[in-house]
Structures are given as C-alpha cells and as structure tokens.
Amino acid sequence: GQQLNQSPQSMFIQEGEDVSMNCTSSSIFNTWLWYKQDPGEGPVLLIALYKAGELTSNGRLTAQFGITRKDSFLNISASIPSDVGIYFCAGQRGSQGNLIFGKGTKLSVKP
Amino acid sequence: ETGVTQTPRHLVMGMTNKKSLKCEQHLGHNAMYWYKQSAKKPLELMFVYSLEERVENNSVPSRFSPECPNSSHLFLHLHTLQPEDSALYLCASSQDYEDAYEQYFGPGTRLTVT
Numbered sequence: 001g002q003q004l005n006q007s008p009q010s011m012f013i014q015e016g017e018d019v020s021m022n023c024t025s026s027s028i029f030n031t032w033l034w035y036k037q038d039p040g041e042g043p044v045l046l047i048a049l050y051k052a053g054e055l056t057s058n059g060r061l062t063a064q065f066g067i068t069r070k071d072s073f074l075n076i077s078a079s080i081p082s083d084v085g086i087y088f089c090a091g092q093r094g095s096q097g098n099l100i101f102g103k104g105t106k107l108s109v110k111p
Numbered sequence: 112e113t114g115v116t117q118t119p120r121h122l123v124m125g126m127t128n129k130k131s132l133k134c135e136q137h138l139g140h141n142a143m144y145w146y147k148q149s150a151k152k153p154l155e156l157m158f159v160y161s162l163e164e165r166v167e168n169n170s171v172p173s174r175f176s177p178e179c180p181n182s183s184h185l186f187l188h189l190h191t192l193q194p195e196d197s198a199l200y201l202c203a204s205s206q207d208y209e210d211a212y213e214q215y216f217g218p219g220t221r222l223t224v225t
Contacts, residue, residue, distance in 0.1 A: 003153075004153070031212040033212065033213065033214075035216075040218070040219075040221075041218050041219070042115070042117075042201050042202075042203075042216030042217050042218045042219050043154075043201075043216045044216070045213055045214070045215065048212060048213055050212070088154070092212055098156060098159065098167065099154075099156070099214060100153075101153040101154040102153060103151065103152065103153050104153075
C-alpha cells in the first residue's frame, strides 16, 4: 500500500537547537499536513501545505511542500521543552479526505 | 465543549465483552473518521462517514461496527475483540469529505483487550 517515509524516527536535542524532519513518498501528493501528538492526546494540526514549493510558517515552525510534490519538511527553530512529542506528516493524493500518515518522529528536548 | 471529544478515554475489556466508543464533534463538520493507532505503525484509517453515509471501509474485521446517527456523532461498536486490537482509537472530523484536507482529531480512546 501507499507509504510515507518519515525521518528521523527519533531525535534527542538540546533546548535552543533547531530541528529538521522530513517525509518522502514515491508518489505525488496534492496536500501535505504536519501534526504533533502529545502523550495521551490526539494529533493536533500544525501546518497545512497546498501547493508545490509552498513555504509556510506557524510561529517557530516552518514547513515546505517539495517542488516534486513527493516530499515535505518541517523545521522547528530554537526548540523549547514543550516541543517534546511525536510529529507526523500526512499526505493526501486525490480530492477526497483520506490521509496517509508517516510513522512519526519522536522529539525529545533536553533543558 | 469544543473541537472533537471522545469517550471513554480508557477502556479495558475482555474478549467476550461488547462495548462502544463514542465521538462527538462540535465543529459543524460533515465528515467523520475512525483511525487505529498502534505502536510503531502509521495511523490506520478504519472508516469514513460523509453526511452520515459510510464512504470508506478499509478491510476492517466485522468485530468493529461503526454507526453515524447524525453528522455530529460517530460510534464504534466493539464485540469479541482480540488482544491485538489493543490500541489507541482516534476519531477525526473534517469540513467535508471532498476537498477536505484538514482533519481535526479527538484525544482518543486507549483500548486494552484482555
């Protein structure tokens, strides 16, 4: 079935460092979404990207929709302890609501 | 209440029990989704309802039975589950099924089957 390859699987960083994670696919996607999930909670939508090449920011978070439409990355600048959690990418291929999710990147931030 | 709510948050059930998970969305959305989240696996889409009609059923075993009585409520009825069904079950909603890229999730029900 369709898969998204998300990397890295986990990251251990120092507070204040920048973070970068990405998702790739062998297929073209029309939409890329980035979610964050805290322990015991559901995923929360961070950023939605709709056009190839689009670069969108949400506070310290920046995400880009790859030009080839087969990848996306998420950057977090100046990380803080509350950035801890699992970050998921999700892509949508057609015009309907089904999303395909990556396996997640687990972020740990050391104060 | 705002957003998407789910009850119960935690559920432990035996393999012969029958239980139901409930989801309610307060966003005025027309599409609702059930996902299963297991450790080390991507979220798996189970069912999709659009305007109270099921539009997607991704080869889910019949021991899982969804119900959507109206556009705000979604249920997942469970019976004779297996231990491997233990997981976090997430409900989500989106404005519509077509062209609805942004799905909003509830907090999930942590299900343990003993």
